[in-house]
Amino acid sequence: MEKSSITKATLGRLPHYLQLLRELSVDDVPYISATVIAKKLSLGEVQVRKDLSAVSGSGRPKVGYKTADLIKSVEAHLGQGDMTNAVLVGAGKLGKALLEFDDFEDYGVKIIAAFDCNQNPIKYNRSIEILPMNDFDEFCKKNNVRIGIITVGTGSAQNVCDRMVESGITAIWNFAPCNLEVPDGILLKQERLALSLAHLNNQLSNM
Amino acid sequence: MEKSSITKATLGRLPHYLQLLRELSVDDVPYISATVIAKKLSLGEVQVRKDLSAVSGSGRPKVGYKTADLIKSVEAHLGQGDMTNAVLVGAGKLGKALLEFDDFEDYGVKIIAAFDCNQNPIKYNRSIEILPMNDFDEFCKKNNVRIGIITVGTGSAQNVCDRMVESGITAIWNFAPCNLEVPDGILLKQERLALSLAHLNNQLSNM
16 A cells, blocks of 8 residues: 655644544444545544545545545555664663553554663563664664664764664664764654743744 | 844854844944855854844845844844743752753843742842742732743642733743643743653654
8 A cells, every 4th residue: 555645734633543443343334435534533523534535545435435445545654564673872761651552553653662872771561672882884784774763962963873774774763962974764853842941932022 | 122032043142143242342343244254253144144134134235234233133032131031839859950040131031039838938049038838929019920831740730820821921831741831821831851852762762
């Protein structure tokens, strides 16, 4: 199933659609329309229609979507059944906080290990170990890691980023408050939490 | 000085402008143009011109901005000299990670305390104490707290949000992955970290 690029807002609603669709029995409800879904979830019909058409094309007129197919399309867009492996570098407070987020897997991403400098391997929780940076390259290549999450300080962020690229990682999510340089073809998402707060403060002072 | 509403991207560049302007001696450089600033910071001139005009109107033709006035305008937009007091509720890993961010103050927001359930007051670091929720309302009113940061779990987020509104807080930054209801006139910024990662994963699968 081909996955198209969809907006963050649509992505955010997909888990709700999926939950609803899974609760239905496909035998009882073989087809479902955007109108029905919108009503059940108290969402705007236009919005639901747009979301569904982004993930699954347009439904059949007057009938809607084949429920079973729609479930598969939504799952595919959420990357489920086809988890992307991620690692995190920098197991400080922020890194550990991210390791405890349980909703990343709902969106098809699984953090399979964390790394830190001079770290003897330790079991962090049931599924995640914190490993020394020495093991980084081999681990990433062996486990086909595609996403790297950077939660180290500004001073080492570019180094970690370079290491990730060398190890075959193609998408980087950076929390260090600095601009990183990546080669062409590498996706970089800069998370600037301070800016969210700054923006809120700016809106507040304009009220 | 009136503060206008500006974009997050512009806000993100303001600290760089401010740092540069402060390094100049106002006596040596009484006026400065967008062109000069763009060159010194390796930024696009059109962008700098737009940013500065958003914070300080247009400069004088051929002369630019009065350096001292520009510093004041940028500071005002960053909320400096006029810090907004914030508190955080939920001193788990994520909450503590946010308490360690040192760039919030660059954007005019100061987290002055954290709160947690059944918590005896403890000193978290030089400037921040973690206090019991019993003290919340009185503390917020006494200290004119305007921003509340929610880093509790989904189950208690709406309760904490209501408490914040009752205590006079007018802007809420919520990290719990749930939609909160706030009365009209209260600003709500929903931080959905999982969605950033989901979006990156979605882009990755379309490469």
